[in-house]
Amino acid sequence: MIDALTLAVGVTALALAAWCGFAFSRDQSTKDWHFIGMAVVSVLAVAQLVVGVVRLAGGDKPGQGTAIFLAYLIGSAAAVPAAGFMSLAERTRWGSATVAAGGVILAVLEVRLYDIWGG
Template sequence: MFDALTVAVAVTALALAAWCGFAAYRDQPTKDWHFIGMAVVSVLAFAQLVVGVVRLTRGEKADEGSVIFVSYLIGSFAAVPAAGFLSLTERTRWGSVTVAAGAVVLAVLEVRLYDIWKG
């Protein structure tokens, strides 16, 4: 996998988690700026999905198997958008908590993706 992209996704996800966690601490729901941050993280996760699939089609192999690797790629791509949609239904501080939790999940998935690829 592309290590710099994995680190970039994990760091931006943790920054989003801290930002939304701070909003929840201040008793604020997710705002438009938070959704822009979610979009940035989602674009990076999509780029990682594309890079991972391209590397698999080139013949490179994940150490723990291609099926589990692609499953984690799809899950990491879907984590933040799913949390964003849930935060739209909960327009209280708990919407911000949901996005922060989704971003932390994405950061953990990035560590697991690295482990799956490198072994």
Template sequence: MILGLTIAIVVVALAAGALNLVLGLLGKAPNDLSLGALALVELALIAQVVTAIVAPLVGNPPSGNPIEFWAYLIAAVVIPVLAVFWALGERNRWGTVVLGIAALAIAVMVWRMQIIWTVQLA
């Protein structure tokens, strides 16, 4: 993994999470801004998937367990999609809060993926 990409994804996810939590706690239902913030996180995760596929091919394999890494990455890619379905099904303030919690969870998961890729030994 690329540290810069990891930091960028974590920052975007934290910003999206904070935005959605604030909007939800202010009583706002899911809207274009809240859903767009999570879409930006999903786009960044897709870039991470591409990086995770290409990196081992160019000589940057994970030092940790690749199965654990891919489990985190697949879960991280699925979480925003499920959160959006939940938020659209529950169009009130709590749907927006769910979007925020999903984004914050992704920030933690992406940082954990960085640790698996660079720090741990298989």
């Protein structure tokens, strides 16, 4: 994997989590700006998915198995969009909390992806 991309996804996910956590603390729901932030994080996660699949197709092998690597890779690409859709259903401060949790989950998944790849 590309370590810089993994780091970028993790850092932006934590920044999104902090931003939405701040909105939660101010009793605000997710706004359009939050969805733009979610889109940025999601684009990075999808780029990581594409890079991971290309590296696998090129013959590189993760240290702990291809199936588990693909499962974490797909899960990391889906974490923030799933939280975003759930926040649309809950248009209160708890929608912001859901996105904040999704950002933290994505950051943890990034650490695990790094470990699985052999970092």
